[in-house]
Structure formats: C-alpha cells, structure tokens
Amino acid sequence: MKIMEEFNLLIATSRGNERAAAMETVALLRGVGDSAARADRISIVGLVVAQTILCPSDAIQKLRSLLKTKPELFRYILKITPLDWVVPTDMESIKSVCQEMATHLGKDETFRITVNKRHSQLLSSEIIEVVAASIDRRVKLENPDKVVLIEILGHIAGISVIRPRDVLSVLKERFSD
Template sequence: MDEFDLLFTTYRGGERRAASEMARFLRDLGDESADIEITEFPGLLLARTPADPFELIEHLRGIAEEEPWRIRSILRVVPVEITTDASIQSVVQAARGLASKIGGDETYRVDVEKRGSSLSGRELIDAVASAIDRKVKLESPDWIVMVEIVGDRAGVSVLREVDVFSSVKAKRDRGNRADINARPADSSP
C-alpha cells in the first residue's frame, strides 16, 4: 500500500481477525469501504481511510473504557499524517513540515520503527532531529515524531503520547481504575 493513514498491530496469526475488527470500528465512524492491507510482516497491518485517524483513536479509547471485550485482536494503532518514500531526505522533509505543531517551548523525541528496510535508524533519528529547531527530551517529551518504515514506504506523524492507542494499556488502565473504585473506604479512626 503506497498511502496509508493507520498502522496497526496484532498477534502473529491474528491478522485477518484484526482487519475485520478494524473495518468494524471504521464503519462506526462512517467509513464503509476502508482499504486494509495485511502486510508481509507478521502482525502488521495498514489502512487507508477517509475517517479521521485521531477520531478513531478517541473512538477506540471509548470502546476500551465502556466495552473492552469488543477489542480482541488489535494491539496498537498509530495514526499516520504523511506517507512518503522511506529515504532519509523524504522522511526529514515530511517531519519538518509537521514540526510546526511543536511549540517553541515544547520538547520532542524521534521514534523510528523499521520493518524491511536497511536504513540506519540512528542516521534517520539524527537527520530528523537536526531538521527540527526544538529541544529534544527523551523521557516524557511533549511530542513524538513517529517514523514507521514499512519496506520502501514511511509513515510520519507528530503525535502526543495519547495519540497512539494501545489496547493492552487501555484495558490495564481501565482495570486499575476499577480496582481503585472497588476498594472499601478505610474505616480506621
């Protein structure tokens, strides 16, 4: 798939179930004909949709909170803002274009996930970081410049941590809130 708006993962062997599950969630948002591709990389899928990827993330969070059993196969969903060639120059250009989202006093880090590419992750991180005139912070930055390389294509996004959906984390957080709410009040004097 040359252009994609979503990259999502599942368990190895769960690709067909994850594709059907994603199609259902996208239908909830009005997309009756999403283009979903199971890649050659185990557990990795791509989708092209007219639905807003960030709206999908919020929709998935709501489902994880209210009906967590509906999310069975999808593990992680990353919105993709720009799809480009998987070359350092193209990725840097895309990241530079999206970097205006990062305020002058805000921080960021660059995350690179490579699949089927011989590009150097270190070189790519260094090139992107040198093109963005903001402060880098590796732990708890305000923004993440996410580069997802799939073969000869790259998906680039500038995201807040909450813009990436993890079903495992969402369900764990929901469980932790339920545990806190279920604890009896301390009756000691």
C-alpha cells in the same frame, strides 16, 4: 492494492491474526462513523495498515471510547498508531516531511524521535540524526510534549507528530482502570 501508499493507521496484532485484525479494524472504524474504512495485511508479520476518512488522531480517540464501553469488540487488535504522512523510505523524503511537520510543534514544545524499523537497511541512528537536525525545537527523551514517530515498513515510511497518548494500546487501556 493502493492502500499501502494511502494508509493512515498502523495496526499491530499477533502473528497469524492479520486477516482477522484487518476485518476487525474495518468493523470498528465503521462503528465510529467511517463508512469508507479500508484495511489490509502487508508483507510484515503482525501488522495491518488501514485507511480512515476520519482524522487519524480523532479515530484513535473514538476507538478508545469504544474500547472503554465495549472491550469485547477488540479481539485481535493489540495497538493502533495514527500516521499523518506516508513517504518512500529514503532519507531525503523523510527529512523533507519532517521539516514540513515541524510546524506542528509549538515553539516551546519538546519532542522525541522514535523510529520503528522493519525490512529496511537504513540505520535508526542516521534517521534520528537527520530528522533532529531539521527540527528547531528542544529534544526531551523522557516525557516529551510530542513524539515524531517514524514507522519504516520496507520501502514505505509512515510519519506522524503525536502526543504519547495518541497511540491506542488495547492491553494498556484494558488494565489501566
């Protein structure tokens, strides 16, 4: 299925609930206005990828609002992360995208790089070093304005520039009120 190369949402679920989380993701995205939503399991336990025609960050905000009004609809999804770029998992591709996405950081904005690595031999420290060198902005590890998020999923990497709040953590949202 081509969704692995075209996904823009990464969904975490508990082990064994991947199929249910994929179906739940599609239903929820359709409920917030995406009639073409797709989701599928991948070879990594506890993860599902999805594709939405909505802006990924907008989809997260709509899903957050839905979670506040109808929390019972979120049975299998634990966390949803928006992703803006999907590239092969190699240093050159990751560096190239990160140089391009540096334009999404304001001149005075601070950033942090977070790498979540699964099924890859690349070292997180090397990825961080290469990416940080390609972004001419100030690094701030605690409370940055933006996070350069790199999700390594075997041979594919999903990358985004997000605010820390752009990730939807279902449990945190439920207990934050």
